[in-house]
Amino acid sequence: MTNKIGEPHYEAINKRSVRSGGLPFSRLLPGVPVTYSTPLPDTLDLAAIRARNTLLLLGRLWQGDRARVDLARELGLSRSAISSIVTELMDAGLIHEAGQRAAGQGAAGRASGGGGTVGRRATLLALNARAAHLLAVDLGASHARVDLMDLRCVTRATRTVPHEILCGPAATYALLADLTQAVLTEAGVRRAQVAGVGAGVPGPVDHATGRVVQPPNMPGWDGENVMAGLEKALGLPTRVDNDANLGALAETRFGAHRGALDLIYVKAATGIGAGVLLGGRLHRGVRGGAGEIGHISINEQGPVGRSGNPGSLESYAAAQVLVETAAARRAAGMPTALPASLTLADLIAQANTDPLARAVWAEAGHHLGLAISTALNLFNPSAVVIGGRLAQAGEVFLDAVRESALSRTMRINADRALIDLSTLGADAAVLGAGAMLLDHLFTPAGLRHLYGVAAGRGPPHVPPPASPAAPAFPNSFGGTP
Known part of the structure; x- marks a missing residue:
């Protein structure tokens, strides 16, 4: 085995250990259980073990700076094993030394066993976030x-x-x-x-x-x-x-429900779709069509939406439908300060002040809540996060979603389910x-x-694709299969 960048031990991984399931980035974070898509083989070659430990180490440094002694303790590896991996990653330019730990902080600060003088402060390692x-x-x-x-x-x-x-x-x-x-x-x-x-x-x-x-x-x-x-x-x-x-990946990695393993993200905008995270993995279904919540029928006698299905959620709560509904009610004489040629931006801006806008958003929230109650009863997630343009309407919309959804959900599925607006916005x-x-x-x-x-060799050249095109990245074996 060699420590040279991209040399044979990674080739061995591709040929032997990949079949057992790889270690996705979403599984490299503390507190998130490490699982594999299929059982591990009886034997695991040293190259695969080293790659696994390298990825675990990188995952820790992605979270924050750590000293070698911290990494050895957290990963259960010897100092020499950590040193070897660190050397390889530093040679690759993926990590670097980031100065010494502050006095009294972490393992180095505890080295004296409570005495007044500590030993040499540990050198921190950091991910080089701009290596790629x-x-x-x-x-x-x-x-x-x-x-x-x-x-x-x-x-x-x-x-x-x-x-x-x-x-x-x-x-x-x-x-x-x-x-x-x-x-x-x-x-x-x-x-x-x-x-x-x-x-x-x-x-x-x-x-x-x-x-x-x-x-x-x-x-x-x-x-x-x-x-x-x-x-x-x-x-x-x-x-x-x-x-x-x-959106579901973003919420569990960067949002208010960071680390959630069972989460549903609903994007409500021109269309309405959902990302379903179960056990820390995206549930895509057999082809990738899971989560099309906008095409759930909430009234089989209702109007036909873009998908051609009668009474679908998008027939009642998609962005353009809300604008058309508000315009029709304004024309019918419902009191409002909204302009004649109103837009979605007008509805959002006056969602909590104008009586017509409030009524439109409360009704839209009710309809979305009907579909979310179905998702809650099917999947029992810990959180449902609503993002997209419609989420900008704020509390009047969210309150209606919560009331409609939770009142129609079995208690075992509703008691610990949080329904919130996304904090990530357009990002x-x-x-x-x-x-x-x-x-x-x-x-x-x-x-x-x-x-x-x-290392400066760049990504592989991507030739004009054949049909059908094969993925340019290696297959995923973890969080986003």
């Missing part, structure tokens, strides 16, 4: 956003522009290529320093292929391979998922895209890719 970068793409029905992030998902440069998704794939890819170049230029980062692209789209995604499948809110995109299209346009390996799934999708990329990079095969980028 991530590109996060948030594609909505009426906007496009690209963020350049470091390995802690801190944005270094961002661009958001109005963009109608119905303009089609070609125009969208060209725009995203321009936005990507803009953020790279602003941050002074070369394309070779980018480990990959994570993209969220407002429609169902076949996770194995990156194709969108009959997306109600993306006319002209049915069957489009977004992963292949972005790889060709940007020249970088790409992962694509539904925006609600990325949820890009943070989720970053989390999705980390879940792939912080696996044995992904680590090899990350080593190459950090």
